[in-house]
Amino acid sequence: MDKSWIPSGCDPETAFRIEVKIEGFFMKQIDGRKDYVKGKTLKWVVDSDRFSLCDLRSDLFDDLCWGSCQTPKIWMFDKNDGREVEVVSESQIPEMFRMFQNERKISLLTVICDLDGSSKCSGTNFTYPCTPSQPSPTIALGSQSHIGSSQGCNMSGQPDQSDNLDEYVGFNEESLYSSDIEGDLAHEGANHAIDGVHIDPEEDNVDEEPTVEAEAIEDNVHEEPAVDDVVQCEPIIGFDPKKGRIDVNALFPDVNAFRKTLRHFAIKNEFEVHTLKSDKKRFIGRCKHPDCPWRIRASILQDNKTFMVKLLPAEHTCPSTTMVDGKMASKSWVSDRVGDWLRKHPSAGAKEVKNKLEDEFHVKVTYRKAWLGRQGAIDQIHGKWEESFQLLYNFKAELEKRCPGSIVEVDCKSDGNKMFFSKIFVALKPCIDGFVQGCRPYLGVDSTHLTGKWKGQLAAAAGIDGHNWLFPVAYAVFDTETTENWTWFMSQLRNAIGTLPGLAISSDACKGLAAAIATVFPDSEHRECMRHLMENFKKRYRGDVFTTHMWPAAKAYTIEKCQHHLSEIASVSPEAIAYLEKNHKQLWCRSKFSELSKCEYVNNNISESFNSWIKDLKDLHIVDLVDQIRQRLMVTFDKRRIVGAKLQGMSAK
Missing domain, CATH: 3.30.420.10 (Ribonuclease H-like superfamily/Ribonuclease H)
Known part of the structure; x- marks a missing residue:
């Protein structure tokens, strides 16, 4: 297991990563004002032997600001029960570390709730919102055994335009709720009938003795002669991709198969072939290096189809042309080499194809050739574009x-x-x-x-x-x-x-x-999406007054607060408001949304x-x-x- 995330001074046997996702909330001031605090994710490394619930609450308070009439509620996933549970006692902390001993990583959710009963999460009947924590990359922390990676509270009341924690949309997160969901799918698939045929395992009894009727049938069945599927006139391909050799008298189905084999042979052995003569009936070539004695001659046989290597006087021993941009790595060669690989990695792009071939065959491939070869391989796998329509x-x-x-x-x-x-x-x-x-x-x-x-x-x-x-x-x-x-x-x-x-x-x-x-x-x-609206708006109007009031106006829940922020913008730039009214007529202020859609x-x-x-x-x-x-x-x-x-x-x- 990678232990690079464990800071110095922390015992590797007891170190755990803890990620605490905090939902955005409104902090209530003593005078009744509400300030929006955007959601965030805190990432810590803790010592499981010394960490307690009291430490967790204390560290949350150091990183967050909530009102005196509010309290945090912390939730975790209980593997034993398969559901989310609230962390309310010290005895749950050791059990939490034991459950996630293999992962050494724990995800928690924190919701700031009101103590006066007005919040949806107040009291004992609170139902945990089923939005899972967003996965985040592991980072190496500092030398302390318990460090938070978040910044302080945003007290300006202005949510950042890049902050999507309060408008979360999850996908590909099913594995967060089932540690072996792929195994569950495979198990269910094995229990399903294949092609609508029900198979009874009791019917497959190899120890059951044959009946008299079955023996009589077997006696009347004559043993069929063995069938040899090998066609004697079929050419034997003489190239072994693993050994990377072409031998004298090696046969190939046609001239194209010979040329492809020769090209791959040259790339495998890191040299270029200079063609002296090439047509449908014969091929003569040599190594492009002037001092290399390697030559090859092949021609068609009497069947006017099969190609045979007739002359190969010397082994190739000249200096390597590794990573030289030559003509051997053609787009057809690229297609042949990456076809099977693309079936397993369909999302790989031309850059990944280029890197794979250069690493495996030590030949320089241009991006264009890799792209064309990849397209050719995709055509071989899926067919032509015209056929797909x-x-x-x-x-x-x-x-x-x-x-x-x-x-x-x-x-x-x-x-x-x-x-x-x-x-x-x-x-x-x-x-x-x-x-x-x-x-x-x-x-x-x-x-x-x-x-x-x-x-x-x-x-x-x-x-x-x-x-x-x-x-x-x-x-x-x-x-x-x-x-x-x-x-x-x-x-x-x-x-x-x-x-x-x-x-x-x-x-x-x-x-x-x-x-x-x-x-x-x-x-x-x-x-209308506020993020796209702001991208267009900032092309015309820039300044602190716009960045300070546009997003609060969009996210305000009351019309009065929304109009307050728009008035601040209008006092500086009335034409900005006119631009919004003319070009952005769809709804973008939350205070004007209907409640029916929830x-x-x-x-x-x-x-x-x-x-x-x-x-x-x-x-x-x-x-x-x-x-x-x-x-x-x-x-x-x-x-x-x-x-x-x-x-x-x-x-x-």
């Missing part, structure tokens, strides 16, 4: 057959007598039902650029479930962001989820999206989370892209089903 109808038919109720719409456009792909929309039945029946009526809508050969847009609509985890609802692919394409996408989305009461849709400044939402969902609440997010973190979730798929062929997202959704829902079955407690009705 034609397979979309097969995808549609199979998905609608296997998952009835799912919506898959493929739209084409004509150019003369030819039809071309235009766009595709996908909404799985579980995603539709899960959102309508189990999620708040709140959607984040956005699109991201595709990075493959076809430079289109991947659009998506996603919500958050009761666990504050990302819940994708629908996704689509089209060529560009236009009002027509967004209207088509939103129309398909309406067909899937209907017109929900209190629906709120959050988006950034996508071209044509605002008009599409107004047309298709005229009764919905359209919110979601107060001012940033479109949902869409950003979805884009991060699928970023390694954006260069795939179109049919593989939509199918890989489908597969990822199925795996995610299966993991969450396992997590949900292990959770205990009361759910909201």
Whole structure:
């Protein structure tokens, strides 16, 4: 186990890492004022033999500022019970260290609660919010045995624009709630029938003696002669990739196989081949080094197909040309070398391909050649780009057959007598039902650029479930962001989820999206992402007054407080307010949000989370892209089903 995180002076046998996530809260002053304190994550290294609950509360107070009428409540995950429990006694601390002895890392959640009973977490009936701690990188701390890595409290009341702790959207966090969730999935998969065939283990009894009828049948069955599958005229490939040799009289199926083998042989042995003569019937070459005696001659046999090495007078012994940018490492060679590797690492880019080949074969490969070779390997794995568009109808038919109720719409456009792909929309039945029946009526809508050969847009609509985890609802692919394409996408989305009461849709400044939402969902609440609004706003207006008052105005819960901050901006720059009223007509102030959606997010973190979730798929062929997202959704829902079955407690009705 890596122990670089253990500071000097701390016993490695008793050192533990503790990460305490603190939810954002409002600190109540004695005079009744409330100051917002943004959430943070504290990271400590502690000595388990000397650490106590009293130390934990004391260190929290040193790093936080809360009012005299408030108190912290600390929560941890109990492995024994499989649920979250509140840390209230000293006896829980030693047990906590014993439970996480193997990980040597403990994640805690702290919520600042009111003592007057007005807070949602006051009293003994508090239900732990099911938002897990956000994972953070391990850092090496200082020489003390107990050190916090956070800064002091933010007493300005101005939440930082990069602070998303109070608008958390989780994804890929199922393993935080089940230490062996992959094992659970494998165990359940082994218990399922294969291809609909039920296998009874009792029927497979190897010790059961054969019946009389079976013996009679066996007596009448004549033993079949052995079949030799080896075709005598089939050429034997003489190149062994492990040994990296080409021998005299070695045979190859055709001239292309010989050329590929020779190229790999040269790269493996770190030299370049200079071609003297090459056509469909013969090949003559030598080492490019002028003093090297290595030569090779090969020609076609009488079958006009098989190639044979006929002359190889000397072993290659000249100085190596390691890491010289030569012609041997072609894009076809790159494709052949990384094809199997890309099947296991589909998200690897051209840079990873380049590094892999240079490390393994000691040959310099340009980035362009690595990129072209990678594309060729992907074409070999998934087929041509043109074919992938034609397979979309097969995808549609199979998905609608296997998952009835799912919506898959493929739209084409004509150019003369030819039809071309235009766009595709996908909404799985579980995603539709899960959102309508189990999620708040709140959607984040956005699109991201595709990075493959076809430079289109991947659009998506996603919500958050009761666990504050990302819940994708629908996704689509089209060529560009236009009002027509967004209207088509939103129309398909309406067909899937209907017109929900209190629906709120959050988006950034996508071209044509605002008009599409107004047309298709005229009764919905359209919110604009505050982060994107500020990026555009700062291009025109800069100064302390804007950074001090814009974010508090957006995050204020009351209209009076929001108007106070906007008035401060108007007193300095009235044209800034006029700009906001003219160019940002959607809702971006929390005080103006409807309460029906039960979601107060001012940033479109949902869409950003979805884009991060699928970023390694954006260069795939179109049919593989939509199918890989489908597969990822199925795996995610299966993991969450396992997590949900292990959770205990009361759910909201």
